[in-house]
Amino acid sequence: MFSSDIVPTIDRYVSLITRCVAKKHLKLGMTLHSHLIKTALAGDPFIANHLISMYSKCASIRSAHKAFHDLDTKNGCSWNTIISAYARIGDFKEALDLFDEMPQRALVSYNSLISGLSRHGFYVESLSIFMQMQDEYDCLFMDEFTFVGVVGACARLGALKFLRQVHGVAIIMGLEFTKITYNSLIDAYGKCGGADICRAVFDLMPEKDIVSWTSMLVAYTRAHNLDDACAIFNNMPAKNTVSWTALIAGFAQNGRGDEALDLFVQMHKEGLQPSPHTFVSVLCACADQALAERGKQIHGCIVRTCFNRDLDNIFIWNALIDMYCKCGDMRSAQVLFLRMPERDVVSWNSMITGFAQNGLGHESLVFLKRMLETNVRPNLVTFLGALSACSHTGLDVEALQIFNSMEKDYSLQPRSDHYAILVDLLGRKNRLEEAMELMESVSNKSDHVGMWGALLGACKVHGNLVIAQKSVDALLKLEPQNAARYVMLSSIYAATNRWDDSCGVRKQMEDRDLTKDVANSWIEVKNEMHKFPAKDRFHYQIGDIRKVVRKLACHMKEAGYVPEPNLRLIPEDDYDDCG
Template sequence: MQRVGFSLRVPCSHSVLRMRAIPISKLKCKALQPFSRPCSHVPSVSESPPSTLVQQFTKFCYQRDLPRAMIAMEAMQRCGLWADSVVYSELVKCCLARRAVQQGKLVHKHVFSNGYQPKTFLINVFINMYVKFALLEEAQELFDEMPERNVVSWTTMISAYSNAKLNHKALESLVLMLREGVSPNSFTYSSVLRACNGLSNLKQLHCCIFKAGLESDVFVRSALIDVYSKLGELPNALGIFNEMVSGDLVVWNSVIGAFAQNSDGDEALNLFKRMKRAGFSAEEATLTSVLRACTVLALLELGRQVHVHAVKYGQDLILNNALLDMYCKCGSLEDANSVFTRLEEKDVISWSTMIAGLAQNGFSQEALRLFEQMKVSGVKPNYITLLGVLFACSHAGLLEDGWYFLQNMKQLFGIDPGREHYGCVIDLLGRAGKLDEAARLIQEMEGKPDAVTWRTLLGACRVHRNVDLAAYAANQILKTDPDDAGTYILLSNIYANSQRWEDVTEVRKSMKARGVTKEPGCSWIEVNKQIHAFILGDDSHPQIDEINRQLSLLIDRLMAVGYIPDTNFVLQDLEGEQREVSLLSHSEKLAIVFGLMSLSKGKTVRIRKNLRICGDCHVFAKLVAKMEERTIVIRDPIRWVGIQTVFLALLKVLQERSKLQMAEQIQKHNKSNDEMEKFLVQKDWIPLWSIDLEGMLNGAGRCVLRMPLVLIMCKSTAHSTWFVRP
């Protein structure tokens, strides 16, 4: 027995050891070697007497001097000396801080050499080291060889499995832990709860936690709330929160974040108010969740108030990304751009959020230019970034660019195209009228197309009146979602527009037999810090009579300049006048009129809708924006429609409608396109679809119009077409 310094260690034979240590040969590390970096004090360490080696090694470890500590450890190895377990744990911390994987393995090899028997504490330190180095196999092997495992050993491995998404192994480890008679603690349960991917497992764990008396622990309660919310069990999450005797900011953040992430913005904001009344101050995590709630509810003014509180946290990237997302999804691109340009550090989320925000607000070219800047900055695009790029291509009609990005995603960025990427290109092909190519792409896409993919094709079929392909797409949707009311209604209207009344009847019968009812449209608008909701067919708003009166007056003014309600967006089992009346009660029209009544002249009218805005309401909003000289922003589940007071935007919408209507006129009167255009020009009429609008506003184009334009609706018996007259 030899005592050196203050540490007593006895080398002993393997036959005496109770511990089954990992064979040294299995450790994949190089032989013990000093650091190659020259050091003036190397001779003094290597030549030190054994009585001072351990003391010097201890000193270097606590000073986090890794090079000299490794040299001293090599000298100790030659002398057969070991230090205390706590000292080695300090050296391992130093290796972790420097990400020195090889040196960490050398320390492990030294400790287990010559039959030295480390304590369970030190073995746990090495397991934790391998876990943090993402060397799960080495950690597992060391764990399996432990003669005695305590709660720290098990918790470390369970946490590692949960973080690695090896959920089944985390749950299995908990069962084995209980069988060995080791009682889990709050950290064990907090870790294993993250591995729950089913409600049955979660409820069993919840019972175990209750029996162990740990349900009041802050971290366990927070984890329970988080897991219940991720499984969509928000009432259970709220119930756990309400059972809390004494508040804690961690739990408050968990429950507010749970409701915000599940798109229940109202409850998230109510909980935030309760938290403030309870005397807690909001931190970064709290404000991030509140901003998510503002995003869900499109509460721009409240989001701006939160921004004031977020300023004190400066360049917190997560919080600033949440601000950026909120401004983009509320349609305030000026504020979004201000946040984006002030970011000192931009990660892939920052770039992706801004690109998607520009694309979804109709600024496709700006989104693509920003994408080029992102590539120049050196930030690598991810799955979401390219989704925003393809969305921009789709809504800008950039067919070649969209195809290029889809076909070269893997080669250029190492990203396999997903269902959403294919959906954008299918939408792009549909907008271009290439329905056969869109259908072919669906058949050839990687992975099985979902209902959303087929809905995209169905919408394009309605625009281009391809009845047979529409029926096929609708059948594919109803196979996966047989209760989708929108598909029944859209298919019924497509049949009706083609005079296929028997098919209309069959669709309506199927819809009635399944008990399918259409979700009522609902629109929200914020006025004076209050949310006003308008639901189709609901007259409960206190100002509904005045709103309807103002809407009727507005419709009369619009009709005077040529607006005619497009009844293609109404259920076709109504008579003509009933269809127009039905269109007038659409919730977004009511919200627009209320906004015009309640907001001052310079204020933007911002509306959120639960369903996709119909084409008639889209045109209505554009005409109102022009007539009232207002900016109207309508957010639906698909995109954010910004209706600016720009005449070009108005003309482009009418131009697209005119193309289809003119085609019908030509077919009806059995005239060629040239004959019809010649006839109109002889009467000083110019078909709107034939004008180069961009050139017109620049003073050059197919026809030079020097006088203000007058929009006139030229009516026929069945259809109507827009024309302009100088």
């Protein structure tokens, strides 16, 4: 390894170890370790610590542990290095065991555990280690790395109160606030819903970078304050793909998909290359508003502009499939699904739910079966889609089997949404008493609006006034200002010719100053979205629309569909009395 006339120094060995780490050359590192053992230098703590670090960074934790174990004289750096190694790979049992054996714990040891636990999703445990550290030092103690790790855990947990306490402790201690600490605070307050505090921290920053501006922008979008988000965006001294994507995602997530798409076009004109996250955001905007044509255009843009690496991005594939499903184009969704280089549970869920929402319940259940055959573990969303498929197809026996398998086969506790779909299915089958019994059997979930709403809808179809009244009473306790519940009960009374009761419910609405929100429908024609409020008479094409509606009515009659007189909602001669 070395020529005979060269006497290697410790620094030379350390330099070689560092190069092995940089190149991820484990085999060469092991050869070097063997040479060090022969020269008796492997027992030098300084070299041994670098060997432990090399093995851990080259994904050989067993060799790292052996190098640590063979070291006779372990210093604080030795302990910290091996603990960090286990924390990095998420083996917290071994990391904590070593931590407990450590003769004298240092701040860096705590930081390794706090950041490692947080990085692997153990946020509560991360904060617990932080509190343990305070108890051990018997004083307020942290540095910049501690602060960033703890603040990150608070952000993930939405622990605003604890976050403010940690922030206060840092100020009392006189912790030096750098760009990193400021940016972590802005991000955390934004995720915890504290946009106002977020802005106060942002304004205190002596020097802001693009991360600061973008984090502030995201905080406002999370708080549904798009005006201030736009103001931040417009005042940014420099914008990049991340900041554009953040604003696009904010509009998409707040139900303003048209503006999100306009921003995407503007970004393209600025000459910025969209990232996979950008495409996912605009595809979500298309999906939420069922903008099929715009979605296809985005799909074409992805094919034209993405590099091979991005074309394999599973998030883009899943967003495309979700978009086609929500736009009702199951054929395109299925073609994409079959072409995917790899699939995860989200891919399968999109197809299962997409088929269900488009009235193709049998196809949805076929995909569920295929998913289970490929050993992809289902989650709660999978079962929501499968139960919806059964509900839309009237497969009550299959639905109960699927529902029971959640806990029995996969240890998944059904949530209120799952019960609501089952209640809806039983209601469609006119098994209203069974639906009531099911709701009573899960008393901790009986305050779920969806369950009572599904039951009320079934009562309207089958004219069950007794259970309808119970449902409305429960719903009005949960949503006293929801006029739609009164309208539904009034309609049920009207459908059973109980006009006095129907008018009485409408009178209650007037007395409580409740009005039902105007219903709207949308349709996309040539990249333009047309919105139609109920009873709209002012659309510029209303004449043509009425002609088409009359033709449709004629076709319906020719096909054997006739109006059901019993479903009129109000007697013609009493129309004026009911307002």
